[in-house]
Amino acid sequence: MESLRIPILKIENVLIASIQVALHDASAVQFKDDLLQRIYDTKARGLIVDLTAVDVVDSFIGRLISDIAAMAGLMGTRVVITGLQPAVAITLVELGLELPHVLTALNLEKGLAMLRRQVEESGDGAG
Amino acid sequence: MAQGKVAAIRSDLDIVIARTMARDTAKALGFGAIDQARIATAVSELARNIYLYAGTGSVSVREIERSGRKGIEIICEDQGPGISSIDLVMQDGYSTSRGMGMGLPGAKRLMDEFEIRSIEGQGTTITSRKWRT
Numbered sequence: 001m002e003s004l005r006i007p008i009l010k011i012e013n014v015l016i017a018s019i020q021v022a023l024h025d026a027s028a029v030q031f032k033d034d035l036l037q038r039i040y041d042t043k044a045r046g047l048i049v050d051l052t053a054v055d056v057v058d059s060f061i062g063r064l065i066s067d068i069a070a071m072a073g074l075m076g077t078r079v080v081i082t083g084l085q086p087a088v089a090i091t092l093v094e095l096g097l098e099l100p101h102v103l104t105a106l107n108l109e110k111g112l113a114m115l116r117r118q119v120e121e122s123g124d125g126a127g
Numbered sequence: 128m129a130q131g132k133v134a135a136i137r138s139d140l141d142i143v144i145a146r147t148m149a150r151d152t153a154k155a156l157g158f159g160a161i162d163q164a165r166i167a168t169a170v171s172e173l174a175r176n177i178y179l180y181a182g183t184g185s186v187s188v189r190e191i192e193r194s195g196r197k198g199i200e201i202i203c204e205d206q207g208p209g210i211s212s213i214d215l216v217m218q219d220g221y222s223t224s225r226g227m228g229m230g231l232p233g234a235k236r237l238m239d240e241f242e243i244r245s246i247e248g249q250g251t252t253i254t255s256r257k258w259r260t
């Protein structure tokens with residue numbers, strides 16, 4: 001069965017992926033592979049994964065998100081998770097998952113601003 | 128008491144179907160948004176365990192009532208290999224599949240009641256409940 005591909009947009013040096021469908025395991029793994037390939041191809045300095053439409057983050061997806069952040073970090077790309085619903089954030093903590101290496105911002109706009117600041121501070125310049 | 132619902136677990140797609148069924152039922156029973164997320168997440172963990180460790184099984188969801196309180200009961204059943212030490216699998220971080228080992232202990236924290244019955248070589252039944260506040 002073919003898995004649903006999540007579109008990955010590029011704006012200047014930042015990649016943005018917004019998850020709009022319930023990810024089953026195979027499509028989640030596909031998403032991770034696609035993201036890492038796009039980071040490599042585009043040399044993006046930042047990545048935003050927007051979870052506004054995601055209503056369940058279990059330990060499988062939680063692990064996937066921290067893996068994406070850790071692997072992107074090794075390639076010099078900062079990752080910001082945006083739009084985490086309050087119920088999802090509460091559930092993640094109760095489940096016992098902390099997401100190390102993962103920065104979060106309230107929404108896409110704040111996430112972009114956060115990445116711009118970080119990239120500037122690290123002296124790489126924006127754009 | 129309302130009629131329950133059952134989802135068969137045969138593939139990773141069924142994990143999504145089972146947790147959506149549990150969330151919809153919880154919502155219909157009047158659970159708030161945070162409890163809906165807790166219930167859906169617990170079911171996601173338990174259904175994935177069925178898929179990963181037993182191959183196939185089922186998740187049933189129904190409304191329950193005890194001394195005037197309403198709640199939801201979720202029964203996850205499989206005829207897989209069973210669990211030899213429940214104490215061990217309930218420890219945070221214990222996994223035989225290089226998983227995070229947070230599924231069972233995490234699901235227990237998300238629900239109000241959580242019971243595992245398992246016989247090696249015969250299968251596992253996990254009954255969990257959450258009460259409406």
Ligand SMILES: Nc1ncnc2c1ncn2[C@@H]1O[C@H](COP(=O)(O)OP(=O)(O)O)[C@@H](O)[C@H]1O
Binds near residue numbers: 177216227229230
């Ligand atoms: N339905 C099941 N049948 C047999 N073994 C199971 C089942 N569910 C869980 N287990 C065992 O319990 C361990 C812990 O499960 P869990 O807490 O969900 O963590 P993980 O799935 O990340 O390993 C699993 O690694 C597996 O060995």
Ligand SMILES: [Mg+2]
Binds near residue numbers: 172175176230231
């Ligand atoms: Mg598990």
